Amino acid sequence: MKNQALQKTGNEQAELLTEIGAYLRQVRQLQELSLETVASITKIPVRTLQAIEDGNLEQLPEPVYIQGFIRRYADAIGVDGTEIANAFPTGAIIKPVKSTWKGTFKAQLRPLHLYVLYMLLVVGAVSGLSYTLNRSASQAGRYAYLTKPVSPGQSVAPGSTEFYGPPAPTQIGKTTAKQIAPTTSGKPVRVGLTLTAQSWLRITVDGKTEFEGVLPEGTQRTWEASKQVVVRAGDAGAVLVSHNEDKPQLMGEPGAVEEKQFDASSHASSQSLVSPATTGQNTVL
Template sequence: MNNQTLRMDREQAKKLIELGSRLCQLRQNQGISLHQVAEKTMIPTRLLAAIEAGNLEQLPEPVYIQGFIRRYADVIGMNGAEFASAFPTDADLVVPESSWRGTVQAQLRPLHLYLLYMVLVMGAVGGLSFLLNRSTTPQMVGLTETAQPQAQLTPGTPVVPIGPPAPAQPRATLSQNLSSPQPSVSPSAVQKPIRIGLTLTAQSWIRIEADGKTEYEGVLPEGTQRTWTADKRLTLRAGDAGGVMISFNDSKPKRLGEPGDVEEITFGGDAQANTTPETSRNSESLTASSETF
């Protein structure tokens, strides 16, 4: 699977150079500036320049690159859908289906399965019977030993207890144990989990990492409302920050960024810092990171 991913990356980089060069040539032949294309497509100029230069490292995920190419091609009078289909995405990876022939499951016959089932049933019944016999035998022996001395007692024979008497617990100690206060758990000792809510006003690619584990990665359509939680740390990355409204622990939703920008934000900290989101970088570093994505 790693070899297929590397091969796909090389193919994407090669195809992006080819398509970007063709878009740049057609735009210049029509006398259209890159700024005019950015105004009509609502795509930042830096991303359009990266497409023309074939710089794959400065662009978001391949599915967004394909969408940018389609909108770019439509503006300069081409068939955007047909032109952008030449750019491969991660969805084009084909996972070979594993053949089940020759495996142990394929060689099993109904008779084999029936015999295996009978062996399992007999083993379960035998084990259950052994456990029941083992648990009931000591109880019956104890009852027999206890009842035998009582049967030999005659009327008027005093019963002498066997063994030393159990020491009585002092009253002062008992009353002290009853009156001693029980420890209580402070409400502040319970850590409040991290919870973010997303409302999409436009289609966007989203990736959620909760406590170091990727919980979701994919494209969410417009109008989607989702909620994610984490114990210590939660990171959100969006391909189109202008279409994402985010709220932290039931706070008022705010827009993540500008349309077309790739933004990443991290929430985390101790229990006292949960009321304020902890971003992984300031606004300047966020912009720089999105430009080099």
């Protein structure tokens, strides 16, 4: 049943992306703009913009990144990027009503369309607020056991994936994450991550997903495995990774989606999933 629901969501995302991509292409061509020009404005690779126009999900990263690309593309060609991006779902969705932005960018919205759009925006806002509150409450519970700041030399329990507590009020805006000492569980694979900017990450330890989500700038985490750790980053240029206490290195270029595998007997192997913009700037979604 779950697989059927996921397949249905994927089909709806593909249909909506096809409609959105066709609309963006039409507006761009009306303004006589090339994909290269849009890429220079948005810092999004040309092939990623082409995949959006073609509705090709296979050539694009996770839906949350696709939504950010759509918003930046639409803003660059003079239409409401937030409205169009919100029409593309990033998770389980209700059967969408035909989007009100179809046709030319000068098309007028009918009252019924406006009513449906407002309802969708309200539902999206309530869902987003509920998710944020639940996540904040969950993290607050995880922080509660810390009664004092962690010192640089203090170690973390083996296999721990807990965050350290939030920074003090006087340190807002600065990197406050402290270096986590190497664990001593004796497992042959140890991978440490330090984020120089916000990035989405998925961590798989011995074939099991241990973490998936967005980590903020300054976060430092360590994972251990008996056989293999796989790290996938939405912005490889924002992630420093160390393997078995080696010198930390960037996972890849800013804005690129990279996946690296680490085991006990070899160096990391990597796979580039989405190339960064030609200017080398980070993609912030």
